[in-house]
Amino acid sequence: MxxxxxxxxxxxxxxxxxxxCGNSLGLQPKGVEEQLSRELRVWREHGVEGWWGGEAGGWLSYHRRLQRDLSAIVGAKPDEVVACNALTVNLHLLLVSFFRPTGRRCKIIMESGAFPSDQHAVRAQLQFHGLDLDRDLIEVAPRRGSATIRTEDIIEQIERAGDELALVLWSGVQYYTGQFFDLPAIATAGRKVGARVGFDLAHAAGNVPLQLHEWGCDFAVWCNYKYLNGGPGAPGGLFVHERHEQDDSLPRLAGWWGHRESDRFQMKPEFVPERGAAGWQVSTAPVLGLAPLLAGLPLFSRAGxxxxxxxxxxxxxxxxxxxxxxxxxxxxxxxxxxxxxxxxxxxxxxxxxxxxxxxxxxxxxxxxxxxxxxxxxxxxxxxxxxxxxxxxxxxxxxxxxxxxxxxxxx
The missing domain is CATH 3.90.1150.10 (Aspartate Aminotransferase, domain 1)
Known part of the structure; x- marks a missing residue:
């Protein structure tokens, strides 16, 4: 195209x-070199003042320049998405907020054979909460003789877990087989039993049409270096549904770049989160890591x-x-x-x-x-x-x- x-x-x-091999690392858009050169020039000519001067309003709100294109790609509102951190870091940060085991409700359901980092993160979170991996982790596998997982088997397991289920964490596209899961059905089933729902879209973002806001999942994470062509090790992306925007009771592992931008530089010890997904940022935005996305993401709208x-x-x-x-x-x-x-x-x-x-x-x-x-x-x-x-x-x-x-x- x-x-x-x-x-x-x-x-x-x-x-x-x-x-x-775009499912592993996308190719370099030709506009990347110019975009990186622009930021290097701002750094060279303005130094620290590049954060609030230079071009396009400075680096301070750099992530906002990506929100419109990124939200269109994943089917969200601009304030529901942010490019930051890395995929597994974002997954851990969001699990801290949305995996809150209490009483009977302490189980996680995910696909058998999920990408290893998802398995590592989920097991680590269960262990962190003192839970039992054999009892509290439910993995849905393909039927004997099949390589893919039937939607009805996923729904059945969610319904069977019922009020014991705290979280559904599912892939958008299975990294090994390429199966595109029925995400709206999974989100509906999870929320129906009172569980939180999160998606790993590492192999889905920029690959398949997504409607995260409409589907009503609580959160999602993805990397930006596969189909989104952000470059090797590019910062990841995350989505938090707007219904959580005003919920300051959600625990989070706070970092200063997630603090409210209007008074971030007052250096107060109290953490006041920025509204929307941006409130889950942790460290200073990696401008040179995000710059390639400014060249690559607009190509999706140009493609229609x-x-x-x-x-x-x-x-x-x-x-x-x-x-x-x-x-x-x-x-x-x-x-x-x-x-x-x-x-x-x-x-x-x-x-x-x-x-x-x-x-x-x-x-x-x-x-x-x-x-x-x-x-x-x-x-x-x-x-x-x-x-x-x-x-x-x-x-x-x-x-x-x-x-x-x-x-x-x-």
């Missing part, structure tokens, strides 16, 4: 590589918004799915229906292939391969993520040729 707005890595032969991005995504993944289906020996783990998947197709390859990722890279295909042992053969899973802002149908079809020649499965 906007391929010319990105820098494309080169393959060994000098041609543009087939870059299908998330609905247009999603339409292109489905076109690419439909073709990729068909192509992979025709390669003998592959087992596709991603749902067949385009509505049930993000911009990713995952396929299981039998047999031990530790050098496959490097072999494909030498042939110009940059993607992700992880060892797995689904059938006992010591095989692995190939994850291919066609990012709709810069990948094309022609590239999708070239993948077929590269895979067939490399795998020798035709």
């Amino acid at each position: 906007l391929r010319d707005e990105f820098h494309l890595p080169a393959a060994p032969d000098g041609a543009p590589a087939l870059y299908f 918004g998330m609905e247009a991005v999603r339409k292109q995504s489905e076109l690419l993944t439909d073709q990729l799915y068909r192509n992979l289906q025709a390669i003998r020996g592959l087992r596709i783990l991603t749902p067949e229906r385009s509505a049930d998947r993000g911009a990713q197709i995952s396929a299981y390859l039998p047999g031990h292939r530790p050098d496959l990722e490097k072999q494909l890279s030498r042939r110009g295909l940059i993607c992700d391969y992880r060892q797995d042992n689904l059938d006992g053969s010591g095989g692995g899973v190939l994850r291919l993520a066609p990012a709709p802002l810069y990948n094309t149908l022609e590239e999708v079809n070239r993948i077929d040729e590269v895979l067939r020649s490399t795998l020798a499965l035709n």
